[in-house]
Amino acid sequence: MARKSFWKRITIWRYLFLLACFIVIVGNPFTNYYWNINFIQGWFQSLGVGNLWVVSPLEGLESILTAKAFYMPSLIGMVVPVTLAFLMGRVFCSWMCPIEFLSFLTDKILGLIPKWGTKLKYRPDLIRLPKKLLWFALVTELMLTMIIGYPLFVWWSPPGLVGRETMFYVFYKHITVEIAVVVVVLLLNLPTRRFFCRYLCPLGATLALIGKWRQLVIRYDASKCVGCKVCDTRCPMGIKPSVGESQSVYCWNCAECVDACPTNALQFTWRDKGVIKVPSASMKEVKL
Template sequence: MHKKKIHIRTLIQIFLFILILSISINKTLSEKGISIPYISTASLHALCPFGGVVTIYQYLTTGTFIQKIHESSFILMIIGFIIAILFGPLFCGWICPFGTFQEFIGKLGKKIFKKRFNNFVPYKYDKYLRYLRYFVLAWVLYATILTGKLIFQDVDPYYALFNFWNGEIAVGSIVILFITIILSLFIERPWCKYLCPYGAVLGIFNLIRIFPIKRNNKTCINCKMCDRNCPMNIKVSEKTIIRDHQCISCLKCTSEYSCPINNTVTIESIIPYKS
């Protein structure tokens, strides 16, 4: 049962990764008069919900979008916020192709380092490093408002990954992509965990999400399987309701995936159980 559930998430991740890669390749081909049938030629900027976030100020003040950002980004941002209000950052744990990329590199890291993987950074430093992404978010928003340009593209490893063959990719984004690849062998989802500004935005919704992840104290056997399976190193076994800003709603901690006891770690239902 658990393996079947895991395969569903993995299949969704692989499908969306291949889809974004195909669209990016097709975009480049279309500029040369070639195209892959039935595949969109949209720019990656048009498919990124974070583009909607960085253009909010300009849209509210002038009614226009910043350079390279499309209306579709704004729509995707709104959809992402609605989902996050309900279930938290599902985008991060299930949809984001760059998160998937880091996760798959991490599988190699697990084989190399085994139990040491994702445990290299001492907690006393890790707990503060996790807030770096909010400083990145603040910088990106400030710089974008100040310039009216898509500043983040110059350091965005996601954009570099799906456009590294493109001459317009900034050296900074390539460098950060390379560093992220290396770190992914030691730390699960290092970009997501420490630097992603969109993850910072969605992480805030964990504090107010309508259907949070809950742990039933009465049935928990304290095996800590939930802790070991959490890619973001959240101590699920020490909480009753998981409202950590780092949660990516991957559901790896739940009874549907890793917890050996049924209905112990679950997504809050409409009629919650009494703890």
């Protein structure tokens, strides 16, 4: 079966959406600085669009944990991202995060290399750690934050730093040393795709935790599967949809496997359609 036509691929829309989000985050300091248009302010720690306030859940949580006080506007700002994560899981990571934009861009550029292109683009993981590490990264982050008494992820969060360094460059004409975090995160992509997102990102862990019972999941139809395992090579998160892991907490709904599947065995479904069963390693035997 041939590949899906260009505009029918979901990943195209994902790339366009990532690009749009990246342009908003990077372009916003310019509009603020040169034209004084304050319609959009901030970056992914807290984004203000008109009267809408969006506060990132982990940063907001850390602020509450360390200050030990609630502030209503901050809680209200967390409503939108939490609802989004409840409905669709880690879509922030795969559809909006500027780090994901830069990572996929690196992958695409690596794919342009003649001869080695496809091999580099879908490179096998050199470093493999247990996926559970994600939860411990979250717990470690929260514990460190509370021991020190000051929120930590607020200043080293890589998606936030992309916006912040752009803002620093535009406003104060210099870049701070924190840019190293972004560089390291992007370099970690080389041995294992999305190494940081998979194992270490506390924000991703928060969103994954919230999105554990998400509505939007990728359904695996065992009767249609021909066992070509293309999806396993394409998945940037190192999940194996071919053994029914597509509904696990670690999936971030990026639709790479949906587009790669030659027989449409993997498809987006809303959970309320009632065709989804609890994912397990023995999914092959379970009749859907």
